[in-house]
Amino acid sequence: MVGPRYRQIAEDLRDQIELGTLAPGDQLGTELELQERYNASRNTVRDAVKWLIIRGLVETRPGQGTFVRPEIVPFVTTLTGDPQAGRDGPIYLSEVAASRRTPMGSHPRVEVRRADAWLAEALRAGADTTVVTRHQRRFIDGTPWSLQTSYYPMNLVERGAVGLIQASDLEEGTVEYLRQKLGISQVGYRDTVTVRPPDNAEADFFRLPDDGRVAVIETRRTGFGADGAPFRVTVSVYPADRNTFAVNVGVVPGEFADPPAASTGPAVGTEADAGRV
Amino acid sequence: MVGPRYRQIAEDLRDQIELGTLAPGDQLGTELELQERYNASRNTVRDAVKWLIIRGLVETRPGQGTFVRPEIVPFVTTLTGDPQAGRDGPIYLSEVAASRRTPMGSHPRVEVRRADAWLAEALRAGADTTVVTRHQRRFIDGTPWSLQTSYYPMNLVERGAVGLIQASDLEEGTVEYLRQKLGISQVGYRDTVTVRPPDNAEADFFRLPDDGRVAVIETRRTGFGADGAPFRVTVSVYPADRNTFAVNVGVVPGEFADPPAASTGPAVGTEADAGRV
């Protein structure tokens, strides 16, 4: 009934955290102190702390101690909005700025390559399709916030949308750019939201500690043109513990209104190493 | 540059999994075998396995061994749809059945209690508001799939919607019931999607192993009436590794169409212990 020792210690500490006896930012006590307090070995105490880490309640800092994690104010990304507008252009910047945080995005890294199986299917194209990928890293208030990669069929470039293969921002956003250039209008899109563990590159970029609370949210947006065919796919990856997504359907009160279709915000600086990407 | 020993072992095993040398369901090898293969101590090997567990790549079964996790086909829940329809009635059942899986839901457990701070704010009510809570557990193909709790202001009952405080299913769904009974029409709703660690009850219900890959997705739906005021909040919790959410905006091709507003499906059985809840 009582369960293993490390679990008892962990739940006792968890109760103290939830009751507020241990406040966010407080030190849990050193491993030595916990050993003596609970009369357990160091490894058992460490197992208890690991249990708390996995549940996101505490974090350890080498050389300093173990601390109760401060509550994070998540950034809310609204998935619904005007289908005529993209998410890769000024929208993102204005949406973030509206929450009084400071957005930054790297210049896109552009590559041309063969589509994977899932991408070819998402674009309803053959397995040998060539795509343009535009990859961007985004920051809010200086902390890494999302990795975003958009995929466009190469034939859009052949039809004249040469801006897609230039490693510079399209100030209007690529969705607007494609409408102006090729007359392709995004009449709708479909997002899917999944949660998965990060790969090494993501864990590194988001500075996810190697210990536990590791999960990222992946959103995939497929944009459809007036002919009902998909013409772009955007994959965005976010750290799970700093983000919330919102969906508005029907009539919702004004304070939750979907983001504006056009930006009026000022130009926003890009990250310091933008030239490198 | 090489990093710790357990990490090297873990990444070597991960590579074998991703390359297919180790297929889903395969045994990784016993701890003793891994000790000898990598010339490391048992605890170091166990640390490597823990790293893989946290990333969802393997699972351990006491007395049996460590196995590569089979790929899970996520169930897709569409968040967009007809605001006139709820998600707690026949919609859920028909949506699941449409994917050729077998849905089951417990009868609701009904309670009347004081609203917490966040709930009072979500309902735009005073801190001392009384609410009706209707809690349901849902299963798909016999495995626990979601925990759902809906909150309604108690004054809806006083105005005549007595069905809300009865522990039986409202076959039409509560949204439709409220429209028929009180003329309250849900003209819109707002969903928020967040990821967090499970509490004990959730870990128990979803049978989340105590070891690692523990995360749940919480969706909160606030329904708004024609007057723009919220009249219900539904909180749903899902295991993160078995679920995907979809959002359709604008015109999307038919195969992704939002769920129907009304169900034509047959009556579906409830879980065995439905009488107990």
Add this chain to the structure above:
DNA sequence: AACGATTTGTTCGTATGTATC
């Protein structure tokens, strides 16, 4: 049903490395 072999889970002890102040 009982037992033994196998395999993972828990707990302790100890030593050394690395980060921080």
Add this chain to the structure above:
DNA sequence: TGATACATACGAACAAATCGT
């Protein structure tokens, strides 16, 4: 530079779950 605190690694013993005989 030293002291403190967490990270890594090894060894050992017993417990608990599983499976085949």
